[in-house]
Amino acid sequence: MSDRIPNSFFQENDALFVAKNLLGKTLVRQFEDGIIKRFQILETEAYLGEDDLACHASKGKTPRTSVMYEEGGLVYVYLIYGMYWMLNIVTGSKDHPQAVLIRGISSCIGPGRVGNQLKIDKSFYGENLELSDRIWIENSDFSGEILQTPRIGIEYAGDIWKNKPWRFILIPD
DNA sequence: ATAATGATAGCG
């Protein structure tokens, strides 16, 4: 009963739309041992292009950010504070660097915990969500209330970008 | 409140 979201969804919409619309959807991970686990996406953040000083792409195209310059539907991961892998989904068309950070799923809240739980590491950099056999996203029905707040942990980004309400939280019924 | 922990960007 799988209903995998095609990459066209990530390519044809910007990070803001995708961040909001990934809430309630099902993040699927098949582990090394073949066990498949499903999680509901509960919290996301949008990072929106080179102008967005909170977005890593504001530094331009580097080895770390290059995947964001590809078409949507790829995975962007990076290590933060030497210990946490952040899981992001690239959105938009080629050369429009954007991504959505997965900050919370049904089993845990907090991007570092998500990376831990899903056993994310550098090998996921550039993973294709439409083709991968270890991580993908499925459509699913849900009901709940959606909250919107400023993004977390980006004090460096300056008032304009720091205050953008680009964090989305689902409170299930 | 702060330590943990290492890749990365920016500077030389």
Place this chain on the structure above:
DNA sequence: GCTATCATTATT
């Protein structure tokens, strides 16, 4: 090369 910084979390 060197170093400050970091889309965080567990512990005091």
